[in-house]
Amino acid sequence: MKYCQLRSGQTLVIREAEKEDASRIIDYINTVGKETDNLTFGEGGFGITVDKEGEFIEGISKSDNQLMICAFKEDTLVGQLVFTGGSRPRIKHAGEFGVTVLKEYWGKGVGSELISYLMGWAKETQIVRKINLRVRxxxxxxxxxxxxxxxxxxxxxxxxxxxxxxxYDSIHMGMEID
Ligand SMILES: CC(C)(COP(=O)(O)OP(=O)(O)OC[C@H]1O[C@@H](n2cnc3c(N)ncnc32)[C@H](O)[C@@H]1OP(=O)(O)O)[C@@H](O)C(=O)NCCC(=O)NCCS
Incomplete structure (x- = not known):
């Protein structure tokens, strides 16, 4: 768990997702899907059930090269980042992440806080050596x-x-972690 102070002075709490968050994460995904065309899904999210999302979160929390973090402003889920590392030995060191922030909170530093958390975590794992992303x-x-x-x-x-x-084309971007 990490407490961050946004430029506005508001406090943001970032923590790893738990199975019990599944339902509100789905609500969040449905909302952000409506707010932007920059994601791999739109309105209606990507049709995952609460049970499946709970299993997905559980799998991530047990894994040593995957991360799902949520940013909360008081009790509202305002941002999320998911990093998925490779599952086989020769690609375990690399993975891709996606980040979203509720539109109402864009430009306030939430996305930056989520990415810095990811980078700190990646260094600590001593497993993750390359962070990739795709962006329109x-x-x-x-x-x-x-x-x-x-x-x-x-x-x-x-x-x-x-x-x-x-x-639409996408740019693949990456950062080496040493
Ligand atoms: C992209 C996204 C995650 C960024 O989150 P955010 O909380 O708004 O980002 P931050 O406030 O931390 O980032 C600010 C940085 O983004 C850039 N930025 C933000 N808005 C910008 C704009 N209108 N023009 C240019 N740069 C901009 C700047 O580098 C800025 O840095 P600065 O504040 O130091 O100047 C968020 O806008 C979002 O969810 N968008 C819709 C979904 C999406 O596009 N996800 C990424 C898919 S690859």
Whole structure:
């Protein structure tokens, strides 16, 4: 658990997700899916049940190269980050993360706090040596955020997203952890 002070002076609590959070995480996913077209899912989330989400969270918390963290402002879930490391020996050191923040809280430093938590955790694991992410090539604010942390482009993948019949490229970005 980590307490952070946002620029506004508000306190944010970041902690690892627990199985009991499954239901509110699904509500959160459904909300953020409606608020942006920059994610791999839209309105309606990605159709996971509370039980499956609970199992997913449990699997992550038992794993040594996966992380799901939630950011709370008082009792409201305002941001989330999920990092999934490889499951086989030769790719266990690398993984990809996704981060979201409730629209009402954009630009207040929540995303930055989640990413710094991830980086601190990754160093502590002594397992994770590469953090990857994918971002829509026109998601300029997210790209600036990642660059601010030192992520660099590993290349562009064409047609990675399709939204309402239109294709979008993505940039794969990464950071080596030593
Ligand atoms: C991307 C996202 C996670 C960022 O979270 P956030 O809490 O708004 O980010 P922060 O307030 O910590 O980040 C601020 C940084 O982002 C960048 N940024 C934010 N808004 C920006 C804008 N409008 N233009 C340019 N850069 C911007 C800046 O680098 C800024 O750093 P600074 O505050 O030091 O100037 C959040 O906007 C979000 O959930 N967006 C929708 C989903 C999404 O795009 N997820 C990422 C998918 S790859």
């Amino acid at each position: 090539s026109d998601n300029h604010s997210a790209i600036s955020l990642y660059k601010k942390f030192g992520f660099v482009s590993d290349g562009t993948i064409t047609r990675e997203f399709v939204i309402n019949g239109k294709f």
